[in-house]
Amino acid sequence: MADIQVSKQPSPxxxxxxxxxxxxxxxxxxxxxxxxxxxxxxxxxxxxxxxxAALPNIDVRENSNALTIEADLPGLDEKDVSVTLVDGVLTIRGERKDEREEKNENYYLSERRFGSFERSLRLPESIDEDKIEARFDKGVLTIVAEKRPEAMKAEKKIDIKKA
Structure with missing residues (x-):
């Protein structure tokens, strides 16, 4: 019987x-x-x-009569903002111009920031495009878009049956 030796080679x-x-x-x-x-x-x-500056924060609420959109535009005036409606798309545009100057005995700080913004929303077909109003008060733009009379019909509850 021959002796069999197994040699272990180092692994790579x-x-x-x-x-x-x-x-x-x-x-x-x-x-x-x-x-x-x-x-x-x-x-x-x-x-x-x-x-x-790019995208103002907005809130959108809907009830049975209208769609209300509020856009936070702090530091802006009414003249800095425009609202347009084209083919069912409501667009809020504007430009921010922010300048800050601070003087102290140890330093002088002057900052300027400019930027345009635009935010667009497609309105539902239930909106009456002739009955949209916009108000601007204390940095908040509020847009109220009324629904068409036929879209304001009473909601119908549908019963869910057991299978």
Whole structure:
């Protein structure tokens, strides 16, 4: 009987396979850095910055008679805002002009921020386009769009039956 000897050879070094998520994160970082380099005027949407000027906050409420839209536009005047309706799309446009100046014995601070904004909403077909009103008071734009009379019919409750 022959002796069988098993020799153990050292295993090759283990290399960690590249992590797909690390590669994805690196690529995303590269893309976002290119935005900063190539478009300095691009609003800094990823860290706050000019995005405030880009889209005003809005609330939309509907009842049986009308649709009410409120847009928060602090620091703006009525003359800085326009509201238009084209093919059932309501658009709120405006421009912010914010200047701040602060003087102290140790420093002088002067900041200016300008930016246009636009927000559009498609109105439902139940709205009477001839009965839309807009009011501006204390930085809040309120738009009331009345519904057509046929759209204001009483709601009909439908019973749910057991199967």
């Amino acid at each position: 070094p283990q290399h960690r396979a590249p992590d797909v998520f690390d590669a994805l994160q690196s690529e995303m970082n590269r893309v976002f850095r290119s935005f900063d380099r190539n478009w300095p005027q691009w609003p800094n949407l990823f860290r706050g910055g000019a995005s405030e």
